[in-house]
Amino acid sequence: MASYRRADFIQYIDSREPVSTIDQDEIAENLTNIYDSDTYGLNAMRQTLPSHCYKKIREVIASGQPLDAQIADMVANGMKEWAIKKGATHYTHWFLPLNGLAAEKHDSFINIMPGDDKVLLEFSGMQLIKGEPDASSFPSGGLRSTWEARGYTVWDATSPAFIRREKNGAVLCIPTAFCSWTGEALDQKTPLLRSMEYVSEESLLTLQNIFNEKYKKVFPTLGIEQEFFLIDRKFYLSRPDLVNCGRTLIGAKPPKGQEMEDHYFGTMNSRIISCIQEVEWKMWKLGMPLKTRHNEVAPGQYEVAPIFERANLAADHNMVLMDVLKASATNHGLVCLFHEKPFANVNGSGKHNNWSLSTDTGLNLLDPGSTPSQNARFILFLAAVIRAVDVHSDLLRASVAVPGNDQRLGGNEAPPSIISIYLGQELDNLVSNIVNSTNNQFSADADMNLGVIGFPPLPKDSTDRNRTSPFAFTGNKFEFRAVGSSQVVNFPCIVLNTTVAESIKFIREEILKEMQTNSRQNAFNKVIKDVLSVHSRVIFNGDGYSQEWRDMAKSRGLLSLKTTEALSLMSSEKNIKLFSADGILSPVELACRQEVLFEIYAKSMTIEAKTLYDLIATLIVPACFKHQKNVADSLNSIMPFIQGQKSFCQPTAQLQHLSDLVDNINRLIEQNQKLMGLIKQCSEIKSEHDRAFFLQQNVSAAMLDVRKISDELETIIDDTIWPIPKYSEILFLR
Known part of the structure; x- marks a missing residue:
């Protein structure tokens, strides 16, 4: 029997029923009407803007042309009227500072004319295009100081405004870029848009000069598979490490983990599917084409996972998705836990970025066709792409150097x-043929025959899948x-777009x-041939976890950066x-991002270390003392029998158990004190x-x-004494 507190949680969870949060009219036959209904995209613009204005804003979205002031005022008015009908009283410039979260400052639509007490609802083109949040309190890597507070947000017309609903109202969210008064990018969006322009320009020139093909635009596209954990909130609130750090800092391996492989693609628990269905309806209303849901390993x-979208829109949608999931x-x-490794000894979570390049006509430049x-x-x-990954593998590795990946990469289906x-x-x-000037053909059946009468031949893909590869076609x-x-x-x-x-x-x-x-x-x-001859060293089709590959990679001169040293x-x-060559990030902007990433890493690790120290000192050690006393009292209670009767069984194993217990508690206290010493030492750096x-x-x-x-x-501690939920409870009880 678990501790009384944990036992109460378990009983509560066992009695919980799925919560219905979807309106009755949100049924499948209405999906096509509901989809995109909370987004001020082309459908809403067509209904609320004059035809000439709609045509102009559509050109702006398609080609990135600047928007003149008169058109901006008309768009702002149409957006305001649409948002008010949706229940919005406020608007916000929604942007992505360098802290890894979305930021917003809400302003109401109301205004009062001088000399008149009547409230007006106003929203101008300038308010749509430009905002002015504080730029000093976000991480900037030294670009902005407290006394240098001015910053600007600038509307990204290519990413539609959307409605975020709360119980007591709604807010119009306008995706924007964020820059300093001195012009440097302070956000995640601005350099992304720059890199998208860069890869478009170079692709268009190449298509025209080498292949005599003309297109108006090339877009990087993303399909982002989002992995996450869902655990009961009562268990979460009882674990200081989960609350403070998003991951468990202690926790013994349970008798059963994922070794039975019974969770992957299994039937979803009713509470879980009810939650994810709510997420899907909200995201469909926001125009995100969520396609897939399933149990992970x-x-x-x-x-x-959604259907592919343009990279900046996919990135914005993913940030909204994370908020909606939470x-x-x-x-x-x-x-909802997004940490890369919230639990030891089971799979961590990734965000697989499926990246490609597409022309304005829909041609996928990375589609090999039937005859590659x-x-x-x-x-x-x-x-x-092969050259980019080889030449700039350091940047690709650095782009994923977050604290959680230190625990995740290299095992449990996470790439090395x-x-x-x-x-x-x-x-x-194909690459081998080009490099060696040969014409060896890859022999593979076009169809798969499963050997079952009545089953038709199935088309076979030209490639397998390799879950140990960090960058797989x-x-x-x-x-x-x-x-x-x-x-x-x-x-x-940004790194992919720029390097490619x-x-x-x-x-x-x-x-x-x-x-x-x-x-x-x-x-x-x-x-x-020259390019592939030099850079095909980065191609590997085998087991990325094997020692053979590590040895081979070393002999090829490839980097192995296991931690944030990247x-x-x-x-x-x-x-x-x-x-800097093409204006994606100036030397100052790049340096500030590096500094911010180091700062985030250091702060995250410091919080984890302090949380672990407190967790051990205030919860685990007291529980150990209580168990130690119980064991000692139990032994003391039989000592009169032992001393009075020579034939009485000697409690040798029990005494050894007490001795081991005392030794482990001593070592735990000593190691915890050592940890605190290192924390104090680190604070002086x-x-x-x-x-x-x-x-x-x-x-x-x-x-x-x-x-x-x-x-x-x-x-070994009495289960009724252990003070926090265990893995076997957190991972398996819904």
Whole structure:
């Protein structure tokens, strides 16, 4: 029997019923009418704007043209009228500062004219386009000080405004960029939009100059698979580590984890599916095309995924999705955990970024078609991606260097920290043919025959899937699996867009240079062969967890950056040149982001270390003392019998148990005190960079030492005394 408090929680959870939060009219036959209804997108604009204004704003959204003041006023008025009908009394410029969260400041639509007490509802084009939040209190890496407070938000017309509903009203949220008074980007969106322009420009020039193909725009697209855990809120509130850190800092391995593989794609618990259905309806109203939901591998772990969208819209939608998941979970008595490794010894959570490039006509530039070896356009863009990943593997690794990934990467279906590309047999054969000037054909059946009478032949994909690869080709896109579940996807996407654009530019210029003395076809063949010959070292199609691959990667000269040390490479001369050459990030903007990431890492680790110390000192050790007293009292109670009767059985094992218990408690207290000493030592380090490395190299090891002893004690302490919920309860009880 668990402790009284935990026993009460278990009884409460057992009696809970799924909560119905979906309106009766929200049924499948109304989905097409409800979809996008809380978004001021093209459908709402068409209904609320004059035709010439609608045409102009549609051009702005499609091509990124500037919006003149008169049109802006008309759009603002239409947006206001639409929002008021939806119940909104306030609007906010919704933006993504460098703290990893969305930010907002609410302003009401009301205004009072001078000399008149009558309230008016107003919203001008200037209020739509520009806002002025405080820029000094967000992480800026030194760009803004407390006395330098002015900052601006600027409307991103390509990402639709949306309604966020609360119980007592609604708010109009307007996606914006965020910059300082001195013009530097202070957010995640601005450099993303810059990188999208960069990859578009280089792709368009390449398509035109090499293939004589003309398009208006090329867009990076993202499909973001979001993994997360859902646990009961009562268990969450009883664990200080979950409340403060989003992950468990102690917890013994339960008798059953995920080894039975019975959770993956299993039938969803009724409370869970009720919660996720609420999320789906909310996101459908907000225009996010959520497509998939399922149980993930670890108990208590789930995943939802949308259809592909333009990268900036997909990134905004993912941030909204995380907020909606957290709010909806609370409605159902649950808590949503996005930490990359909330529980030891089971799968962690990622945010798989499925990335590709698409023209304004819908052509996917990474679609190999039925004959990849004859698809020159695809081969060029594939070669550009391979070169980008090889040349800039340091940046790709740094883009996912968040604290949670230190625990996640390298096992339990999370990719290793060595950045490599998985292509599959057919494309690997294609690359090998180009490099070696051979024509070996990949032999594979076009269809799968399952050997069951009545089953038709099934079409077979040209590639398998490799869950141990951090960057895998999956048919017509690349899946960046190393991105952490808690991350804002913008920076990994910025790195992908920028590095691939730089490689596209490099290959185009090399082909054009070679064409001065050679035919177009020969120039193309030579440059592509040279690029793949140099950079195919980054291709690996085997087991990314194996020692064989680690040895092979080392022999190939590939980087192995297991921890946040990867962040130190962000500001290398190569990377400064890469980002500044085409205005994606100035040297100052890049340096400030590096500083912010070090700061976030150091603060997160410090909070974890302090939380662990308090948890051990105030909950675990007192529980151990209580159990120790019970054992000692029990032994003392039989001592008269032992002393009075020589034939009485000697309690040798019990005495040894008490001795081991005392020893473990001593070691736990000593290690916890050592941890506090390191925390105090760390507080004296001034540099965020040095503090982050001290925490990673010293404090994290000390925390593991404390955890090991605490987890041993958990397995022997009286269950009615153990003060916090255990893994077997948190992971399996719904």
